[in-house]
Amino acid sequence: MTQGTDVGRRQTGPIRGQANMVSLAVALLLLVGAAGSAIAIAHGSLAAAERDPAERNVATDLADRLVSPDVDHVRRENVLDRSETEALSVDDVESLSPGIEDRPFRIRIDGRTLLERGDPSGGTSVERLVVFATDDERTYRLDLEEDDAVTVPRRTDELRVTIAPENDTMVSTIRINDRVLLHDPGGLEGTATASVPWTATLRVTVDAEGTDGVVAITATPETTAKARLEVTVGAGG
Structure with missing residues (x-):
């Protein structure tokens, strides 16, 4: 019975060693996977960080120009002539903000699309509170x-x-x-x-x-x- 016990004890070492190697391999795989994911996320974040400021600058400039008192469809600061604003074209928008020329964009009023070119989904949005004015004869x-x-x-x-x-x-x-x-x-x-x-x-x-x-x-x-x-x-x- 003593001999049987010794054999059992001698077999325990290799089994534990194999289990540890499997655990180590799994851990390495998880570590490599996590590192790859981290690199991918970092790369995506870097690309977004490089892209977003340009988008935001263009979006902010266009929003500012749309409410500027020195353009034809604005009566005074932040007060827009409703009929002239709703008649704006893509060409009008490009003349207001040259940076928009090669980009998709969308202009909405209270959630209603006023003007759109391409598909700017996932882009940068900027909001302004405005007043619409109408002459009521x-x-x-x-x-x-x-x-x-x-x-x-x-x-x-x-x-x-x-x-x-x-x-x-x-x-x-x-x-x-x-x-x-x-x-x-x-x-x-x-x-x-x-x-x-x-x-x-x-x-x-x-x-x-x-x-x-x-x-x-x-x-x-x-x-x-x-x-x-x-x-x-x-x-x-």
Whole structure:
């Protein structure tokens, strides 16, 4: 029985040695694999690090140019004319930001795609908070028999006044906020255009002899709405 025990003990050494070698081989394989993955990740990160600043620079420049007050579709800083902005073309965008010429890009307003070239998916996005402005033409009717004044909202810089007296009625003066806008002692008739303060609410009154006829005041007050502008730029070709 002692001999059998010795044989059993002599066999334990090689078995353990083989197990250790297998474990070592597995560990080496895992180490090599991890090193390869780390190198691949590092290479990808380096490539992204080299690419992303260029993409971000172009995206930032385009976003800044789209809201700059010195371009045609912008009324003032961060206030964009809605109709002119929505009419922008790829050529317009390239002229605004030359760095975009060989890159795919997308311009979105509140998630709605306004303009797109190529597929910039996975590119760099830059956002700007903006205000869209629209001119909303409105006409206010002042009946000389029934009305003594009409109120026109602010944010309009010009009024078009159409004076249509009837019978023996004569309109001599049109006032806004107690300031004379139009005056003719011999009588006003027809259409005239006059500049008005953009920031003031306007109360329009009429001096007339007689009560027959109408004065129509047409204004184009600016209406605004906040929006999110998103510019995405992809890698160059």
